[in-house]
Amino acid sequence: MTNKIITRFAPSPTGYMHVGNFRTALYSFLFARKNNGQFLLRIEDTDRARFIEGADNKIIDIVNYFGLKFDNKEIIFQSKRLDVYKKYAEQLISEDKAYYCFCSEEKLVKIKEEQTTNKLPPGYWGPHRSCNKLNKNEAKEKVKNGEKYVIRLKMIPDDNTTEENGVWNDLIHGEIKTEMKFQEDFVIIKSDGFPTYNFAHMIDDHEMGVTHVMRGEEFISSTIKHIRLYEAFGWQLPQFAHLPLLLNADKSKLSKRQGDVAVEDYLKKGYLKEAIINFVVLLGWNPKTEQEIFSLAELVEQFSLDKINKSGAVFNIEKLNWFNQYYIRKMDLADLTAKCLPYLLDAGLIEKDGEDYKNKETGETVSNDWIKKVVLLARERLVKLDDISEIVKFLFTEKSEYDPELLVWKKSSKEDTAKNLELLKNFLAGVEDFSKENLEVEIKKFIEEKGLGVGDMLWPFRIALSGLKNSPPPFDIAEILGKNRVLEKIDEAKILLK
RNA sequence: GGCCCUAUCGUCUAGUCUGGUCUAGGACACCAGGUUUUCAUCCUGGUAACCCGGGUUCGAAUCCCGGUGGGGCUACCA
Numbered sequence: 265m266t267n268k269i270i271t272r273f274a275p276s277p278t279g280y281m282h283v284g285n286f287r288t289a290l291y292s293f294l295f296a297r298k299n300n301g302q303f304l305l306r307i308e309d310t311d312r313a314r315f316i317e318g319a320d321n322k323i324i325d326i327v328n329y330f331g332l333k334f335d336n337k338e339i340i341f342q343s344k345r346l347d348v349y350k351k352y353a354e355q356l357i358s359e360d361k362a363y364y365c366f367c368s369e370e371k372l373v374k375i376k377e378e379q380t381t382n383k384l385p386p387g388y389w390g391p392h393r394s395c396n397k398l399n400k401n402e403a404k405e406k407v408k409n410g411e412k413y414v415i416r417l418k419m420i421p422d423d424n425t426t427e428e429n430g431v432w433n434d435l436i437h438g439e440i441k442t443e444m445k446f447q448e449d450f451v452i453i454k455s456d457g458f459p460t461y462n463f464a465h466m467i468d469d470h471e472m473g474v475t476h477v478m479r480g481e482e483f484i485s486s487t488i489k490h491i492r493l494y495e496a497f498g499w500q501l502p503q504f505a506h507l508p509l510l511l512n513a514d515k516s517k518l519s520k521r522q523g524d525v526a527v528e529d530y531l532k533k534g535y536l537k538e539a540i541i542n543f544v545v546l547l548g549w550n551p552k553t554e555q556e557i558f559s560l561a562e563l564v565e566q567f568s569l570d571k572i573n574k575s576g577a578v579f580n581i582e583k584l585n586w587f588n589q590y591y592i593r594k595m596d597l598a599d600l601t602a603k604c605l606p607y608l609l610d611a612g613l614i615e616k617d618g619e620d621y622k623n624k625e626t627g628e629t630v631s632n633d634w635i636k637k638v639v640l641l642a643r644e645r646l647v648k649l650d651d652i653s654e655i656v657k658f659l660f661t662e663k664s665e666y667d668p669e670l671l672v673w674k675k676s677s678k679e680d681t682a683k684n685l686e687l688l689k690n691f692l693a694g695v696e697d698f699s700k701e702n703l704e705v706e707i708k709k710f711i712e713e714k715g716l717g718v719g720d721m722l723w724p725f726r727i728a729l730s731g732l733k734n735s736p737p738p739f740d741i742a743e744i745l746g747k748n749r750v751l752e753k754i755d756e757a758k759i760l761l762k
Numbered sequence: 763g764g765c766c767c768u769a770u771c772g773u774c775u776a777g778u779c780u781g782g783u784c785u786a787g788g789a790c791a792c793c794a795g796g797u798u799u800u801c802a803u804c805c806u807g808g809u810a811a812c813c814c815g816g817g818u819u820c821g822a823a824u825c826c827c828g829g830u831g832g833g834g835c836u837a838c839c840a
Contacts, residue, residue, distance in 0.1 A: 276840050311839055369838085385764045386836065414838055437767070446765070454838040461840045485766055485835045508768085515832060550775060554788050573775080576833065580773045583790045593803090645802050673799075722799040734801035
């Protein structure tokens with residue numbers, strides 16, 4: 265064994281990937297990479313009731329997509345290691361550190377009821393235990409006879425004497441003390457033969473050589489159990505780092521009821537992985553400088569455990585939006601276009617046509633270059649990718665449907681507006697170069713030479729093209745629509761004004 | 763209820779260890795102004811916080827004590 269740092273990500277395949285879980289994976293990955301260590305994956309699938317088929321692969325895909333590469337050659341599944349846990353549990357029994365427990369559920373409930381009425385902590389602890397006093401051979405006999413049992417770890421001696429505190433050191437929170445006398449003899453092997461989380465988790469951490477256990481703060485109170493287990497085996501303790509929780513707006517633990525918590529939901533809406541990483545990493549960690557934008561590589565470079573906060577962080581979508589906008593604007597146009605395509609398809613604006621795409625309404629072929637221009641026009645306005653269809657929809661639809669009054673700029677009149685559009689149309693009919701740059705120069709020159717009002721000309725022009733009160737500049741739209749469509753749209757507007 | 767964790771703008775946070783330059787800094791959001799044919803972008807400015815009470819000290823966001831608030835755990839879930 266070297267002192268190489270080993271961290272691990274250990275999700276349970278019970279459905280989607282929670283963002284809090286993702287952050288844990290991120291931190292574990294960053295810490296391992298920063299220290300030239302290893303980042304391993306283990307699937308904690310010991311709960312058969314909550315197991316969901318395929319959830320494991322989904323999690324693996326997502327983590328890989330974000331660029332957090334695992335170093336295992338083979339992924340560890342707890343469900344395939346049942347014999348290992350059994351072996352270790354039997355070792356503890358033979359050493360009198362664990363015992364078979366035959367207490368029925370009804371009995372356990374009764375104990376708990378008594379304890380609560382007496383204002384004592386509930387659980388199978390200290391003097392409330394009974395199976396720990398059973399004769400070992402008798403117990404084995406019962407097991408042989410097929411009686412249902414669980415295996416429990418002895419937290420304190422049978423005579424209920426105990427030292428006052430269990431003390432351990434957390435990398436983030438510092439010294440943490442727990443009163444031992446109320447600690448229950450927790451179950452390590454369930455009656456279905458599967459290990460509990462508390463047992464398998466820690467056996468595997470040991471066998472995988474995990475040096476730094478990073479996990480959510482909700483595990484602080486069960487850490488003393490894990491420590492007892494390590495001690496029972498005489499194994500060297502890993503370091504513990506309990507991460508602050510991710511919170512809802514009301515400061516409760518981030519939950520599904522108050523918004524999306526699944527990483528895949530954010531991906532689906534068109535949040536970029538760079539934005540998600542950047543946002544999530546800053547929820548509980550910060551570089552102590554004023555830098556806000558980080559690539560994964562920069563994070564690896566700058567990450568350290570002592571910059572992790574102690575208190576929970578509210579998951580504030582506004583800030584995620586800001587990061588996402590930032591990365592969208594920075595992105596290469598070709599890449600952004602490729603990413604937007606599925607959303608245009610989804611919205612039914614375009615459809616596949618062999619190798620190409622066509623406008624779903626008109627059936628016209630649309631080139632990739634054309635789509636690129638559309639995306640460019642939307643870029644400044646996108647918060648997330650799935651916003652695109654609403655922003656550019658008007659470029660794909662044939663008919664213009666809008667209130668003619670909208671065409672009239674401020675105090676202008678319908679008549680003047682119609683006149684202006686006529687002037688503009690005649691002028692544009694003579695313009696060859698319909699690039700937005702040229703259009704802007706030519707049209708503005710034209711307006712000036714004729715002594716016309718900028719708003720009087722440009723406002724109706726834009727409305728004629730977009731039909732929208734708020735839209736991109738008319739020059740940009742005109743370039744995308746092309747000369748014929750532009751002239752047609754102006755004609756339509758003139759008719760509407762009559 | 764019990765055990766444990768935690769506390770700086772609405773939110774993410776810097777500053778706390780090593781008290782003074784903190785009339786508390788940055789970012790998001792919000793508000794106002796400017797640029798602009800509209801929206802968006804962009805630029806400028808602004809509102810906004812040391813949980814409370816004692817103590818130590820010449821001096822406390824920073825140290826000590828006591829409260830209070832918030833959260834987590836309390837399963838044969840993880």
